[in-house]
Amino acid sequence: MSWSVVLRERWKILSKISATLTAVRSMGGGPRTFPGGLNKWQFKRMHEKMAREKERRLLEQEKEVYQARLRSQIRVKVAGRSPAQGDEESSSAAAYGPMTASDHVKALADRFTKEGAEDLWNEDDGPLRDDPVPRNPAPSRTVPPLDLRKMMSDRCKVADGTAWRSRRPVETPGRRRQYSSDAGRKCRPKLGVKSKWYPDSDSDSDLDSDFGLEGDPVKPFQTGGTRNPKFPRVSSVNADLKEEEVAIRAEKKKKIMLSGAALMNHDRKKERRAPKPKAVEKEDSLDEEVECIRDELEKRKRDLAATVGQEVEEEALLTPRRFEEYSISPLTVKALTCAGYVQLTVVQDAALQTCLDGNDVLVKARTGTGKSIAFLLPAIEAVLKDATVGVNNRISPILALILCPTRELASQVAAEANVLLKYHNGIGVLSLIGGTRFKVDQQRLESDPCQIIVATPGRLLDHIENKSGFSLRLLGLKILVLDEADHLLDLGFRKDIEKIVDCLPRKRQSLLFSATIPKEVRRISQVVLKREHTFIDTVGLSSQETPPKVSQSYIIAPHTLHFEVVHHLLKEHIMQEANYKVIVFCTTAMVTQLTFALLHNLKMNAREMHSRKPQLYRTRISDEFRESKRLILVTSDVSSRGMNYPDVTLVLQMGVPCDREQYIHRLGRTGREGKNGRGIMLLAPWEEYFLDEIRELPIGKLPMPVLNPDAGEKVAESMGKVDMSIKEAAYHAWLGYYNSISQTGRDKTTLVELANRFSSSMGLQCPPALFRRTALKMGLKDIPGIRVRNS
Incomplete structure (x- = not known):
């Protein structure tokens, strides 16, 4: 009995030890893992996938907003209201009620109607499927205001047995016009109307052609047996016409003409035939006509140049408004006056007040029009309004962040900010750009007061990922500015910008400025801007984007x-x-x-x-x-x-x-x-x-x-003095640049021939050789004319 008790106690001890070892093994060392048991690369790929999903959701949301805007515009047009009225009543359920089939077809037809075209829609138009029309409809008492066909029928009498030859059915009183081929064929011919193929009167034929009653000859309706056909044969009518006219009409194809509201093949571009040139009897007349056309074109060019010159003279860079009229600090206005800035430019006048109000803004303006001052002033005012400015903190928070694509531009913006802060004490500007020592930047961040940071994306990410407390200072950010936003949101900087934005607080103001803003940039700008941001375009659709002078x-x-x-x-x-x-x-x-x-x-x-x-x-x-x-x-x-x-x-x-x-x-x-x-x-x-x-x-x-031949010899002699290593590097760089352009990089053989011409322009007898790795990367390894180094 004692042995059994001893064995039982030992078994309990062994089970506890094994459980402890199992727990230690499950929590023990091994490779470092991230949440979910992922390694570093899996965790990185997961975040990349999440970023792609985020961008896809943004695109889908933008697409839904665009489609909803189109639907609302169609409903506003159908309801007969202006867009402004439609926006005011958009909250009511009636404005978004269901549409009838007729309203839907008319709205679709209006989208494909050219400007200035005649609208053939009237109140009598109905849907495709209409109630059957009685065979003998009662004549309507209401007479249309201008019934040209009735006027013609009253004046002209048609012989018995004539047929209707128009390709387009005629509206009869009390019957709705149909918008399908089946409904069009059901329309019975209306007798008593002149057509082009009746030789009774030439003037009546002209009237028919003027009012759109022309048509191709169609085969008559024939019945079997010995019964007389309801419509006579065309041969009896065309017998009196000229043979040439009959031959021309016989060659025409039979077409069913439908109304524009049917929208058949609406997505196909209509083929427009060029007008046939008039016959020229003599060569002298052709030469005179060409000279007249040239003179007319030259005259138009001169008139256009004079008009553009007049607009350029009238267009002024400065506006009559002054900086004192805005809610700007007096010390800032004093610094502006000392720097020579008294009046506002066009872009400053258009964007400054909106930016000072705290709204997100996307601004498009020409180069050299004062965009830097337009976003520096709101940034300085945002810093001045913060309560922490002037408090003796050990580390001052970063309140304004300005991103620039190049180092030179960042240095220039920082210098302009220092000019505007000339009379402000306790506010500092610091530029974080590449090419400088990283530790020096850290020391300046810790010692100098710098509420405004002007940086390039790469160096800013280095400070954020260094875990030195820089990211915590960004949590108090008030305003974010992207100068040259189209370049910063391009593929080269987009990932860096997304990482930077993820580290910034959402409750902030964002300003984007650039001289060129393509459609892709406006779509991607949703990553930085709020959905209800303001877009300011000082260039406009009618003006040119380049400097006018x-x-x-x-x-x-x-x-x-x-x-x-x-x-x-x-x-x-x-x-x-x-x-x-x-x-x-x-x-x-x-x-x-x-x-x-x-x-x-x-x-x-x-x-x-x-x-x-x-x-x-x-x-x-x-x-x-x-x-x-x-x-x-x-x-x-x-x-x-x-x-x-x-x-x-x-x-x-x-x-x-x-x-x-x-x-x-x-x-x-x-x-x-x-x-x-x-x-x-x-x-x-x-x-x-x-x-x-x-x-x-x-x-x-x-x-x-x-x-000058002498100058050419001098250039060739000077080119010969250039170091060979510079020429080889220029050849490799030239080949890589044009290989990246789709228009020239598609045909590798032609690209190599052009590169060899460039090498001959540098005075080289044969093109420099490429490294094997470089040739493989460019896809030029087996292309004739490329020399590859073995080592």
């Missing part, structure tokens, strides 16, 4: 002569402008370095700026070009957006821009603040496709300049 032109030249043409244009502009200031935009950073080296060897006063240069050098060159005259800046697209370089006289673009918006932003570096400027784009013959994207802009073609 900038003359735009382009030159088509072979790619082998581009460097000679650039040298010729620069020398010609230097001779014309005493205080010249030129910006030369290149496609890539390495092509920028090559062009600068060429101009430097040609003894021209030039500077270079691109992404491969350190930040201190870029800042120094930017400040030097801003303050100097008689200087040439060779740059990539890092200087294309937002940079305020005053008194730029010429913008020269070498090669095709990546898109239409980039061309507008490049051109916007000149003609700022309503001044005159000039823009020239140099294209190769195979780059003319880009002209279709900017066809609505006032750009003209310049003839190919006459090049």
